[in-house]
Amino acid sequence: MSLFTLFITYIKIGAQAFGGGYAMLPLIENAFVTKHRLIGEDELYRLFALSQSLPGLIAVNMAIFLGHRLRGFAGAVVAACGVILPSIVIITLIAAFFRRFADIDAVQRVFRGLNIAVLVIIAHALWKMAKKGLTDIVTMLIFAVVTAASLLTDFNPVFFAIGGALAGLLLAGREVKEDG
Amino acid sequence: MADFALLLFEFMKTGLFAVGGGYATLPYLYDMAVRFDWFTLDDLTNFIAVSEVTPGPIGINMATFAGYLAHGVIGGVGASLALVFLPTLLILLLLRFMPDVTENTLMRRVFYGLIPAACGLIFVSALYLLKNALLSFETTSVTLLGIALLALLLFLSFRFRLSPFWLLLIGGVYGLIFL
Incomplete structure (x- = not known):
């Protein structure tokens, strides 16, 4: 896989993964194991476990390990840049307009509900982390x-x-x- | 300029010490909301929600949002790159000098204590976020409706393993109607 294809593949993964690092695993599996057969499933899971137990974001750590495995140090940097690029673009656009919308009453009500849901998502993630740690x-x-x-x-x-x-x-x- | 450098420093520190993914950055973001005038606690709760409903690594989404509120586009890009800089360097060094990193006992012993500490820090941030969410309800009856939603979603998440997507959809619709 060329550096360019690796970059594009990781941009696609970053743009599709709703829910962060854990949601990314099936997408990575589809791109690198099923479609291109570049890495075995066992090794992918081993890299995923390793990504969780190091400082940093799971999705980015995973991109570094996988990029390094496929194309060395350049691959690591290219994959990491690819996975964060869609986030930075999308969130910058949202953040630019957010405060203008944040004052609308209906938006505030939706966010009060979302904030409760976020607490539950954090509670569940914390529970899984505590069970292991x-x-x-x-x-x-x-x-x-x-x-x-x-x-x-x-x-x-x-x-x-x-x-x-x-x-x-x-x-x-x-x-x-x-x-x- | 000095303030921008401080922003980068805070996010580099966060990246190095946040173990366990995007949510592990919460205690550090909370700390920034309290100590600096970059963003408020209300901003923080809102951009966690935005980070959840948009694609990509949650930690990057939150850092971009936080950095944007502090210093515009450059702040958002800078905060995200600062967040991943030290862990990236660390992993590249590990791959270079210690390819058998999983087998290393010293690393394992460090994480043995670091992960429970991270759990404690995330737990405390979640408590503050809960307090902030409950205070955002204007009347007692709305507060009770909010607590009912919390109980419902906890039940759906822990009993039926409902995915974040559905929890957010239910939360958002319920919020629009009742909160």
């Missing part, structure tokens, strides 16, 4: 301490993230499982 006493304790401390103080979230990582490093026993 809160596996023992230590991880549950880190969760409880970070939640309480961030409710009661106004420190920058970065401190809590670093604190959690350090606590994990110090307290993680040998029970940290082989396949994460």
Whole structure:
């Protein structure tokens, strides 16, 4: 697959994925596994799992891994640019007009409903993440301490993230499982 | 100019510390809404909703929106690129020097503590968003209708695994009629 085709393929994926990184997996599978047979399904799932457990956005991390696998470093950059380009264009257009529409009564009512739906979507995503990440006493304790401390103080979230990582490093026993 | 550099710095920091996808950027966006005059908490709740109903990575959608409100087109593009810059660099370095990254125990131990911390931070942001959503209802009866929608959608999501698309459609229509 040429760099140009990779770029166009990822632009199409970025423009079709409603719902972010998780919604992108079937589209990626269709483009790279079913249509072009460039990568096996197993390896795709392995890269997806890896993308979830690194800093950054799942969709962009996935594009970097896949782009690198197909066309090296240039492929990684091209795929990452392709996947974010439609978002940047679409949201810039919406943001330019948003405040003009935000004052309309009907729009405000729709958004009050959407905001509730968004909370439920976040709750569900958080639940899935917690099921994977809160596996023992230590991880549950880190969760409880970070939640309480961030409710009661106004420190920058970065401190809590670093604190959690350090606590994990110090307290993680040998029970940290082989396949994460 | 200094303010634009600060915006880029804040988003680079967010990218590096947000683990677990687009929603993991929420605590950092919330923090920005409180500390800077780039966008308000109401803007934040609205652009999360817009990010959900438009295609593309949710984190990029939110960063573009936030950056646009702060510094126009350049702000939107800059915030998005800043968000992905450090993780991209990190992954490219890992691929270069540590191809067996999944097998690395140090990485695994870092994420062992980082993921529960990220869960806590996202949980707290969600609580603030909930408070903000409930405060946006003008009367008690509308607040009760809002809570009813919350209960209904939680049930549909957790019991029947209804996809975000349907949750948003139901939420939007219900909002137009009742809220």
